[in-house]
Amino acid sequence: LTICTFHALGLKFLQIEHAAAGLKRGFSIFDSDDAAAQIKDLMHGAKPDAIEDAKNLISRAKNAGLSPEQAMAAARSNREKEAASLYERYQARLTTFNAVDFDDLIRLPVQILEANEEIVMGWRERIGYLLVDECQDTNDAQYRLLKMLAGPRGNFTCVGDDDQSIYAWRGANPENLQQMGRDYPALEIIKLEQNYRCSNRVLRAANALIAHNPHEHLKTLWSDQADGERIRVWECRDSEHEAEKVAAEISFLGTAKQVPWSDFCILFRGNFQSRPLEKALQLLRVPYHLTGGTAFLERQEVKDLLSWLRLIVNPDDDAAFLRAVQSPKREVGATSLARLAELASAKSVPMSRAAESMGALQHLPPRAANGLSAFTDILRDMREHSSSMPAGELVRLLADKSGLLNDLRNQSKDETGFQRRKRNLDELAEWFEGGPRGASASDLAAQLALLSRNDKDDGGNQVRMMTMHASKGLEFRYVFIVGCEDGVLPHEVSLEEGNLQEERRLLYVGITRAKEQLWMSHSKLTRKFGEHVRLKPSRFFDEIPAEELQRDGADPVADAERKKERASAGLAAIQALFD
Numbered sequence: 398l399t400i401c402t403f404h405a406l407g408l409k410f411l412q413i414e415h416a417a418a419g420l421k422r423g424f425s426i427f428d429s430d431d432a433a434a435q436i437k438d439l440m441h442g443a444k445p446d447a448i449e450d451a452k453n454l455i456s457r458a459k460n461a462g463l464s465p466e467q468a469m470a471a472a473r474s475n476r477e478k479e480a481a482s483l484y485e486r487y488q489a490r491l492t493t494f495n496a497v498d499f500d501d502l503i504r505l506p507v508q509i510l511e512a513n514e515e516i517v518m519g520w521r522e523r524i525g526y527l528l529v530d531e532c533q534d535t536n537d538a539q540y541r542l543l544k545m546l547a548g549p550r551g552n553f554t555c556v557g558d559d560d561q562s563i564y565a566w567r568g569a570n571p572e573n574l575q576q577m578g579r580d581y582p583a584l585e586i587i588k589l590e591q592n593y594r595c596s597n598r599v600l601r602a603a604n605a606l607i608a609h610n611p612h613e614h615l616k617t618l619w620s621d622q623a624d625g626e627r628i629r630v631w632e633c634r635d636s637e638h639e640a641e642k643v644a645a646e647i648s649f650l651g652t653a654k655q656v657p658w659s660d661f662c663i664l665f666r667g668n669f670q671s672r673p674l675e676k677a678l679q680l681l682r683v684p685y686h687l688t689g690g691t692a693f694l695e696r697q698e699v700k701d702l703l704s705w706l707r708l709i710v711n712p713d714d715d716a717a718f719l720r721a722v723q724s725p726k727r728e729v730g731a732t733s734l735a736r737l738a739e740l741a742s743a744k745s746v747p748m749s750r751a752a753e754s755m756g757a758l759q760h761l762p763p764r765a766a767n768g769l770s771a772f773t774d775i776l777r778d779m780r781e782h783s784s785s786m787p788a789g790e791l792v793r794l795l796a797d798k799s800g801l802l803n804d805l806r807n808q809s810k811d812e813t814g815f816q817r818r819k820r821n822l823d824e825l826a827e828w829f830e831g832g833p834r835g836a837s838a839s840d841l842a843a844q845l846a847l848l849s850r851n852d853k854d855d856g857g858n859q860v861r862m863m864t865m866h867a868s869k870g871l872e873f874r875y876v877f878i879v880g881c882e883d884g885v886l887p888h889e890v891s892l893e894e895g896n897l898q899e900e901r902r903l904l905y906v907g908i909t910r911a912k913e914q915l916w917m918s919h920s921k922l923t924r925k926f927g928e929h930v931r932l933k934p935s936r937f938f939d940e941i942p943a944e945e946l947q948r949d950g951a952d953p954v955a956d957a958e959r960k961k962e963r964a965s966a967g968l969a970a971i972q973a974l975f976d
Contacts, residue, residue, distance in 0.1 A: 407502035425496040445810040454480035459500035460568035462538035510545040532557030536568035596625025627947035631918040644677035662873035688863035725804035727768035789830030865907040876911035
């Protein structure tokens with residue numbers, strides 16, 4: 398029995414049939430970075446966005462099973478024709494290097510099998526029966542590979558759910574499931590409609606939502622479990638208020654009801670939505686893990702700025718010194734820092750104090766000494782400001798004076814990348830501005846140091862945060878779906894491109910992650926370019942039966958009881974801090 402991915406099967410095929418592919422034995426496989434480097438070289442200094450766009454167009458053509466010549470014939474716009482021309486030159490370069498990229502691991506076997514009867518018969522004899530999982534996620538080239546290997550006898554079993562096809566952006570084609578029925582008229586279709594995960598209420602909501610998509614084989618999920626709680630719908634002022642409500646509810650259930658943190662999951666459309674949630678969870682000491690992204694306090698630029706702040710507050714912090722002095726680089730290398738550490742140890746002073754000593758600097762190379770001198774000047778100036786300046790203002794000034802902002806600009810490929818990373822520093826400043834009134838930078842830095850350890854201290858018992866794409870195949874007792882606004886879910890780009898069906902499938906996947914209880918929330922306002930913009934609730938709310946939803950304010954008695962219970966738990970938690 399062989400168990401492998403499509404790409405692993407394609408690699409095995411090419412290793413055996415390398416001559417038919419025009420390859421020599423021992424060919425290389427270019428990863429995404431290798432491919433981007435070659436395309437960049439062929440495009441002679443084009444902008445990063447243009448390079449990425451061309452790379453994606455070439456990949457899309459390969460995933461459709463098109464050769465360079467076929468891609469040129471299919472091209473309609475000048476953009477597509479330029480990409481097809483680049484594809485031809487890129488492929489010629491791969492041949493020169495005796496290399497393939499990941500997309501070729503499917504495309505080349507398909508083209509060989511479709512053109513060579515002897516080879517295809519040999520492989521059909523080698524593979525007696527095929528089983529394919531997650532068939533709704535196959536692209537056109539993968540489906541053609543399946544057809545060529547199965548042949549007219551159709552010895553295969555495929556498992557797939559067209560309602561969970563959420564990867565069109567990377568070439569997946571849910572129509573392959575329907576095409577399979579046309580290619581194999583004798584195909585037997587078995588519907589697996591019993592669900593062993595969700596409550597019936599969650600399933601009724603999911604069924605009603607997805608029924609708005611066209612279906613060739615409509616299915617209705619059911620469960621022998623109880624109805625369960627109605628889906629809670631929260632209307633919030635903005636994303637910060639939404640995050641506070643989610644964090645407070647999780648904190649209440651986790652502490653007052655003793656629910657393990659790992660039973661909770663927060664889902665969103667994109668990782669950019671995680672930041673206010675991280676802040677709210679941190680303030681309530683709720684441990685979390687961000688899947689597919691870097692936790693806010695672990696982001697490089699945030700840790701760099703915090704190292705400066707720690708050093709201002711605590712000159713004895715050598716770990717902070719070692720990070721801050723190299724953020725940004727100041728021609729102070731590892732050898733010079735090791736020498737400085739020796740000098741500091743000999744005098745029993747921290748490294749930051751040794752760096753301020755002219756006697757110590759005389760033992761270092763001139764460039765390193767000059768770099769350290771400039772660094773300590775900035776540090777001394779910032780330390781003077783720290784005693785009188787509000788903490789948030791100090792963070793903003795520090796980002797500028799330390800050189801971190803300028804370094805971020807130099808590191809970023811484009812203005813968009815710079816603004817995204819700068820936004821992390823802005824949010825750090827906003828966090829300090831939102832701290833307790835009168836709290837010093839020292840107090841807040843100490844609090845952040847404790848918060849940043851939450852993930853490490855709780856092992857696997859953490860609230861999970863992830864995109865709905867990343868949640869596929871997972872399940873949790875309690876699920877919160879945030880950002881349910883038009884323009885976010887469904888995403889505005891999907892609306893412009895007519896991909897509403899895929900957005901609906903994405904929410905369907907999110908809803909069906911919940912085993913017991915589901916919350917869905919939306920905000921009334923957001924900020925764009927410094928101004929408040931009003932948001933509309935997601936149109937998908939109208940596609941879920943009203944009787945399955947429990948909106949805030951719809952049941953004043955239940956709402957009052959719920960608030961009373963949570964308030965009592967909150968007072969008990971505060972009292973426990975002083976016991």
